[in-house]
Amino acid sequence: MEDYRTKNYYMIETLKNEIQKFSVISFDIDDTLLLYDVMYPSDVMKLIEDYVQQNCNIAGFSYIYSEILQSMRAQQADRKDDVSYSELYQQIQEKLGIDCREIAEHQLRQVRAHTFANPVMRQIYDYAVQGKKKIFIVADSIYSTEFLSNLMHEKGINSFERIYSSGEVGLSKATGKLYHHILKSEQIDPKTWLHIGDNRQSDFDILRHTGITAYFYQPLRDRYYADKAKNEARLKEQGQDITIEKPEENTLSFSMKKAKKINDYYTEISYPNPEIAVHIENVSMMFNLSSEKVDSIKEYIIKLIKRQLMFQEFWALKNVSFDVHKGEKVGLIGLNGSGKSTMLKVVSGVLKPTEGSVSVSGNIAPLIELGAGFDFDLTAKENVFLNGAILGYPKREMENRYHDIIEFSELQEFEDVPIKNYSSGMVARLGFAIATCHVPDILIIDEILSVGDFEFQKKCHAKMRELAGKGTTVLFVSHSAGDIIDMCDKAVWLEHGCVVDMGEAEYIVNNYLNQ
């Protein structure tokens, strides 16, 4: 996916869909339900530091604060993971020998002032509330449940069942103990629980073997840096200079300005084109798996008389329905024999579904097998026009693109050689170049990227990304989870011809890999 911003729509759709399947929904707080108006939550500590400097004349408070917090955490009794806010300030008070109640109060005030409800997550939260789900708020936080509860109410987040704070319970998400504690005390079946959080380790990885389903909500600033890194890589490739953003004098106001920019940009929801490119409705595909293929008259008559013309039915697809919007990139994942390739063939019109219907608007370029229409007696030049015609590309366009095709496939010296004398790599290169020379409305790709050498594969990837960037609708089958996450917005997970799940590519692919 080119731009992390477009994730929001898919995320909301996916989570709404997922929420219906679960009865318990839990949310993380920082960077998930609530966003900070500064770049990092630790920036708030700078404000406290200034406050302590002014009022108590003690410098470096934030350093002292984290030093004490870390040492307290390290000294925790065996069964405790985290420190509570009051314990922490008690300790600070002993160390500094001053009354810290004001400072503690000030810190809470600052947290309240610098956080706001995440509008995107808010939609999901409200959806869960509407669905009358049991909602928990589970946070690795030193603050008390009471404070967090008030904070939530203040930001308009109500109707949750309970808040679990690691500081108060003494168990944290990072060790996984907090989840076990909740499972036990609330009597929840882990299969009915969906957790949404932004920490890859404590909100996602740790849940892998607990039976709890996790949704990883990438922090907005991470999205910003990922986009930035991609952008810089692209600029570098083009040989342009990269300008480094310089902080202004007042670092806090700079942090706030930047945070606002990121928060605004990455909470924007961009909807896909409402026009539907491929509409698949209740498609089922049946094959007859006869033990022997009957294709002679004698056999047919004998079997007819003996009443052996019985077939074993095999359903390659069962009641598959989904829509692909214009410009969407949809990946199909599943094990071998799950019906992915059959699905692509049904969409491209090669197979007619036994039941159901497929309607497609726009022309389709199938990259199902490269060079499927080559005549090996003809030269590369003749094959370019033949294959172009097979793919339904206009002849004039093929004439215009001819040089690009030969150049892309690196066959300049061999254009008048019959392709039966080519190596298989050369044939594949030519096939790929022809299929991608035209910008089709819908591009169907079935694991063809494993052709050619490493250099050519890189070229193919770049070319496909270029096509995808031009607003082409893409249907993509691959066994590489990375490719799907990288290229697609949405994924459809097939198993034995049925749709197991569909939604945001990353979430579906992760579930598929963790099954």
Place this chain on the structure above:
Amino acid sequence: MVKRLKTQAFTFFHYSGLLRELVVRDIKVRYRRSFLGLLWTVLNPLLMMAVQTIVFSTFFKSSIVNFPVYLLIGNIVFSMNSDSTSQALTSIIGSAGLIKKVYIPKYLFPLSKVLSCLVNFGFSLIALIIVMLVTKSQFHFEMILSFVPLFYLLLFSIGLSLILSSITVYFRDIAHLYSVFITAWMYLTPIFYPMDMLPPQIQAIINWNPMYQYIKYFRLLIMDGIVPAWRTNLFCFGLGAITLVIGVYMFQELQDKFILHI
């Protein structure tokens, strides 16, 4: 119905480029690597005619005026149909690789075979004109009307090609059977012998042979300068049209299941 026809026409138009490429490919591949290349399309019927004239003219010389032209017309018209149908027969099976991978209207394959034979037929006409010049035969103005029986023949050949190519997908035996059938058909068509040497009962049967009717039509136009009566026209056209309708219907019904059998 109208909408369906409209989309059909649109797809046909969209793929007309492919149809042309397929026809061109057929012709190119057939003569690739041969020294004389495309010249063979003219030479082939000429040489065939020469051999057959030497062999048969001694038998039938007395009864047929201008035997070489008589023979050549019979030959090229008959082989237009027999070549196109026997090539179309395996066209679907032969394109299995493509049909399994890309969506293409499947009728393009048999149709392209018929059309490439039509191109061949065109070249054979050059041979015919050469023979007519050499034998100093009379050129009739009515010869120009040859496109009329050609049109009827085309309907017939396309119809038969559609029927054969679709059944062959299910029963491969047809391919072997058909070559025998074609030979029998050729002998039952007065190509190198005159119709009136046959006993009247057989003549009555052969009168129903479509190929005899088409050949007769061509011969009347080219050799005698006679435009056949409306009854012959109706018969020739009706036969072509009925075959085409049956062919289109059968192909339509069977084509969705092709992929499961190829």
